Amino acid sequence: MSWQNYPLFAFLTLGLWAAGLLMKFFLPKALKFLGEVFIILGMVSIIYFTIVLWISLERPPFRTLAETRLWYALFTSTIGLIIYYRWRYDWMLVYSLAISGLFLVINYLKPDTFDKTLMPALQSPWFIPHVVVYIVGYAILIASSLTGLKGLYQIYRKKDSTSTIWLADNLVYMGFAFLTFGLLFGALWAKEAWGHYWTWDPKETWAFLTWLIYLLYIHLRIHHKTNLKFSFWVLSLAFIILLICWFGINYLPSAKNSVHVYNSMS
């Protein structure tokens, strides 16, 4: 087994997921569980491929970009499924499978199966968990911001937005938990790689800021006293901070020497 077999398993997974989602939404209630069975089978296909690849490579498949994306796809869909079972948000299932499917498709289109040039500090068992929890956290918080915009629209149209704020709150709690994992995994990794768990590296600073903003949101919502419009605005503002942390950091003059800006070739 090698990457040559990848398209077979990737398309099997994508097909099973698509079929599973269709069944979930269009079959009569008694048969809906079939959809979930298909989705899980799709995950089994990708897990099977990963395990057999692992055995045939005789090393953990962490070394190439394609191998890394395989893990992203695997974990994002798994976490999505767990969240779905916990909270029964149908869209969360679609959303996480879509992100996961995107990684699978990128792997098919750009099979970067050669060893990636990963600087020594990045070659660590922390790499995958650190990135995966941030992918999932960001995905959930992006959803919370969309929910926030929906709430603002509802207020604008003078519609009831109570259920919207409940959903937003719940998403922020989940996303915040993942942000905390990401931040702390990052700190534990930094201690191993760079000698200290916290060095105010610009990416750290902005990740901490993102965390603080959502921390503020959570506290604002404790007594449900704050007016909804303000809460929805805070969610939208938090999203901007999150985007600066994710992409914007590369353009900040204060972030020139960040260890997280990887365009060192010049």
Added chain:
Amino acid sequence: MQNGKKLWQFPWSYRESFIISGSFAFIGFIIEFFTNHKGVITPPWPINLIIILVFLAYIIVVHNFINSPLVKWISSVPAAISSVSVFTVLVLLLGFIPQDVPTTHGFAANIGLHHMSKSWPYFLSAFYMLTILGFTTVRKFWPLNIKNIAFTLNHAGLWLVIAAASLGSGDLYRLTMSVNRGGINNEAFDKNNRAYQIQFSIKLNSFDIQFYNPNLAIYDNKKEKLILDKAEKLETANQGVSYNWHDWKFKVEKYIDWASPDNNHNFIRNDTSMGTAPAAYITGTNIKTQQKIAGWIYGGSFIFPGKLLELNENYSLVLTEQTAKKFSSNINIYHNNGTHIKNIVIEVNKPYSFRGWKIYQTGYDETYGRWSNSSVFELVYDPWLPVVYVGIIMLLIGSLYLLWTGKAKKSKSVKEPVKEQ
């Protein structure tokens, strides 16, 4: 929203909270200004431990024995939000303003904006936030139930991390030590170049480094720099690899890892003697003009100059500089009295713990690359690390609870306020 309540009349709310939080930062800026922006110097052991214990005792005693609206307020949501907000604004400044720049003039420098994390406003705001966090934690500590335990894990965990990380920084040493091949050293330097004698010595037996193959890239002859198109992936130089750039099609006919030039500018040798570098024999065709080209490109080293392959007067094909894949040092550790203690190999991401110190592989002499004659280590001494880790583990467990329960919908009876327009 304050229902006509007078300012400073209890119970205090957001107005009072924000005035107090803001004052802490403001006073900090003033101190910074009048102390010549020296920043805060964290006290060393055992003063920092005493401060933390007194601080904790103070919080517990005041919370349990003093019944005043002030004590009630200090663990309230408005107090928490105001202190976190002001703290966030300071961290925002830290995020936007370049830190640790050698500017000593100007208003920003005078009020400590260029060393925010060591400045008085940051310190006072963090201290104030810790006070509120501390009172909030002890208020919710009892009765013991799953919800309060999770609450305590999150709040006390954060308290521990911030308190131990900031007050513990007075005991933190991060030193750099460079050891020559075959040499032995016990002197290390901090970032201000102050020398320290460590209780043990390090002898460098050997230094091993592996590189990734270089990439093929196009060089702009006139601008004298590489053309790095972000959308294009650089191709790694390897036998048989083809690489396309605009109308050009290149093929690597031959790739040699350790090459040096002979008298005819051919790169045939393949040995690991000093100064050898990667070379590739390239053939190329321009599909538009049918121009053909062939020749060696060479990475070059501190002994041999590199060689590029000119396509025309504007552009050339080159090999990029190699990036390190993995490097490690085989070292012996000795007592300063000469007794041998340990032989180990350390590499990046695999530090070695020794008598309270952690030894990290951080660098080597980059001019000499694979023939580097020295290895650079970072030595870190951080006695507060276990306390910080306890806090981190508490936060991780607390977050798991957050993830699982989410925002529990239990309070359905609580009505959302009347919506504004």
